[in-house]
Amino acid sequence: MKKFVMLGSVLALGACSAVTPPPGTMTKSEFEYRTKQVEQQIDNMPKWYTNIPKEDDAVYAVGTAKTPDLQLSVDIAVLAAKTTLADRVDSRIRSQLKTFKGKIGATDFDSNVIEEFEQVTRNLIADADVAGYTVKENVIVQNGTQYRAYVLLEYRNDVAAQVIKTRVAKNNALLAKLKSTKAWEELDRNVEAQKSAEVDELQALNSN
Secondary structure (H helix, E strand, C coil), X not given: CHHHHHHHHHHHHHHHHHCCCCCCCCCHHHHHHHHHHHHHHHHHCCHHHHCCCCECCEEEEEEEEEECCHHHHHHHHHHHHHHHHHHHHCCEEEEEEEEEEEEECCCCCCCEEEEEEEEEEEEECCCXXXXXXXXXXXXXXXXXXXXXXXXXXXXXXXXHHHHHHHHHHHHHHHHHHHHHXXXXXXXXXXXXXXXXXXXXXXXXXXHC
């Protein structure tokens, strides 16, 4: 019986220490409040946020944000998802790897190899076009006294193709308009030149 009581005491102490904040970081009440908030957010998190849909003809991205303003939370969450979407649609990875090895010592007893390793990776996203995305899912939950927004964006290939086609059509119309304007200006110049030539010929005949 004594062993059982002692074990129970140890378990109780372990449970208490698990919810005790590190010394000097925050009060116990603050720690318990933040822990509860994290637990609630995990419970309220939509399943699609961690289990993102996968389709051959579409790209998906998720985002989340927490602010005291509901609409601002949604806007920032959408912006975060658009950044991830742009990264998946059009991004470039630039990586640089450096390795240095050196040997110290001469005998079998004091020889060692020194190795230094350095890697730098940059993810470049430059003017990626994600026009045509849609907000497939949007969930807003309470996060203490603030709003937590979760969004799921969908970027379908057929919609993206239609957007590109529309833009090309607009550009072609603009280009045709510019060409028409230049052609009209050139025609006006030719007409004026012809008129000047006729006037010169008439004056030459009169002078004779």
